[in-house]
Every structure is written in structure tokens, then in C-alpha cells.
Amino acid sequence: MTRRVALVTGGSRGIGAAIAVRLAAEGADVVITYVRSAERAAAVVKEIEAAGARGLAVAADSADAGALVAVVERTVAEFGRIDIVVSSAGIAPFGPLEEVTLAEVDNTLAIHARASFVLAQAAARHMGPGGRIICVGSSFVERVPYPGWTLYAMSKSALIGLTKGLARDLGPRGITANLVHPGSTDTEMNPADSPEAAEERRYTALDRYCSPDDIAATVAHLAGEGGRNITGAAITVDAGTTA
Numbered sequence: 075m076t077r078r079v080a081l082v083t084g085g086s087r088g089i090g091a092a093i094a095v096r097l098a099a100e101g102a103d104v105v106i107t108y109v110r111s112a113e114r115a116a117a118v119v120k121e122i123e124a125a126g127a128r129g130l131a132v133a134a135d136s137a138d139a140g141a142l143v144a145v146v147e148r149t150v151a152e153f154g155r156i157d158i159v160v161s162s163a164g165i166a167p168f169g170p171l172e173e174v175t176l177a178e179v180d181n182t183l184a185i186h187a188r189a190s191f192v193l194a195q196a197a198a199r200h201m202g203p204g205g206r207i208i209c210v211g212s213s214f215v216e217r218v219p220y221p222g223w224t225l226y227a228m229s230k231s232a233l234i235g236l237t238k239g240l241a242r243d244l245g246p247r248g249i250t251a252n253l254v255h256p257g258s259t260d261t262e263m264n265p266a267d268s269p270e271a272a273e274e275r276r277y278t279a280l281d282r283y284c285s286p287d288d289i290a291a292t293v294a295h296l297a298g299e300g301g302r303n304i305t306g307a308a309i310t311v312d313a314g315t316t317a
């Protein structure tokens with residue numbers, strides 16, 4: 075991926091941070107976004123630089139479409155190009171259906187679905203052949219194993235249509251679009267040592283959580299030369315939860 079430039083949203087922690095560092099290890103320069111964790115985003119930039127790549131952290135709320143377009147434009151202005159975009163920024167709204175507010179619905183759809191659309195649209199304006207658009211979904215689009223996750227599952231399901239549509243819109247230009255669905259993955263969103271984790275682990279076929287690096291490895295494959303003929307696809311990395 076030498077001389078390629080990647081933009082990863084939600085790169086300050088968890089899965090997004092692992093993806094950013096992995097793409098850097100494979101030679102890409104990487105811009106990450108965050109919304110609150112400035113210090114941790116700076117630490118991820120240090121890791122990107124330690125891998126020999128150029129890094130930049132930009133505060134950009136994925137709920138703010140204008141901020142996302144601005145970060146794409148800044149990436150192109152400062153790094154000269156954009157080849158890979160990964161929408162990983164996410165939240166985990168959870169609770170009784172009757173308590174979900176319209177504001178939560180709008181915010182979740184904005185961060186998960188609208189942001190992925192806006193980012194893809196803005197980046198595609200600058201991408202050449204070999205461009206890669208990758209979204210981080212969830213195994214909950216295939217199976218919702220517990221109550222309380224309707225909004226989250228709905229917001230991630232939109233990424234299936236987005237990915238397939240993008241594959242058709244951008245395929246003629248040699249740009250691929252794909253979706254990676256993590257299952258239970260050990261991050262602050264879903265720690266492997268939480269009280270609920272034992273039950274989540276029990277639902278897997280392999281009796282284990284995924285690590286952020288597991289998800290990053292699949293994203294790196296899709297982003298690299300090995301992914302050149304994969305487009306419109308969804309790959310589930312969930313230790314067999316949906317098997």
C-alpha cells in the first residue's frame with residue numbers, strides 16, 4: 075500500500091485504531107477522525123508514524139456531514155490523494171424499545187448510515203482506479219440475539235444497500251465497496267471482561283471474542299491488492315456467532 079492514503083473514521087480507539095495502525099504497517103499514510111479522544115487519537119498517530127507512515131488526527135463528528143466532507147478535502151489537500159476510506163466510527167445505543175427517542179434515532183442513523191454515504195460520496199470524487207470504500211457494520215444485521223438493539227441493527231443494515239449500490243456506481247471506475255461485520259469484539263464498546271461477555275462468547279462457534287486486530291486484518295485484505303475483485307460483499311468476522 076506504499077504511496078496510498080487512507081482515511082479511517084473513529085480511529086482513536088478500538089476497531090478503528092487497529093485498522094489505522096494495520097493500514098500504516100502495510101505502508102499507507104493514514105488520517106483518522108475522532109470526536110472526543112484527542113489524546114488517544116494523538117497516540118494512534120504516533121503508532122502510525124512508528125510504522126513509518128504519515129499520520130494525522132482530525133476532530134470530526136460523523137453526525138456532522140459538513141465536517142466529514144471537510145476532512146476528505148483536507149486529506150486530499152495535505153496528502154495529495156485519497157485511496158481508501160473506512161467508516162468505523164460508531165456508537166452502541168441500547169435499551170427498551172419504548173424508551174428510544176426520535177433524537178436518538180436520527181443521531182444513530184446520522185453516525186452509522188448517513189456518515190458512511192457522505193464519506194463515500196465525498197471521497198469518490200477524488201478516487202482513481204484501485205480506490206477502496208469499506209464500512210464497518212455488525213453481525214447484528216444478520217441476527218439480533220438480544221432485545222434492546224433494534225435501532226442499532228436498523229442503522230447498520232442500511233450499510234448493506236449502501237455497499238451494493240456503491241459497488242455498482244463505482245465499479246466502472248475500478249473502485250470497490252465492501253462491508254465488514256464484526257461480532258463481539260473486545261473494545262471499550264464491548265469489553266471481553268464485562269458481565270455480559272460470557273453469554274456473548276457462548277453464542278460464538280469458536281468460544282471466543284474477536285480482537286480489533288481480527289477485524290483490521292479483514293479490512294486490510296479488502297483494502298489491498300487481494301481485494302481487487304471483491305466488491306458489493308459483506309464479510310462477517312464474528313467467531314461463528316451467526317453460523
Ligand SMILES: NC(=O)c1ccc[n+]([C@@H]2O[C@H](COP(=O)([O-])OP(=O)(O)OC[C@H]3O[C@@H](n4cnc5c(N)ncnc54)[C@H](OP(=O)(O)O)[C@@H]3O)[C@@H](O)[C@H]2O)c1
Nearest residue numbers: 084086087088089108109110111136163164259261263264
Ligand atoms: N465492539 C464490538 O463488539 C462491535 C461489534 C460489531 C460492530 N462494531 C462496530 O465497530 C465500530 C467500532 O466500534 P468499537 O468497538 O471500536 O467502538 P469504541 O471502542 O467505542 O470506539 C468508537 C470509536 O468511534 C469514535 N466515534 C464515536 N462516535 C463518533 C462520532 N459521532 N464521530 C466520530 N467518531 C466517533 C470514537 O471516537 P472518540 O474516541 O473520540 O469517542 C472511537 O474512536 C462501530 O461502528 C461499531 O458499531 C463493534
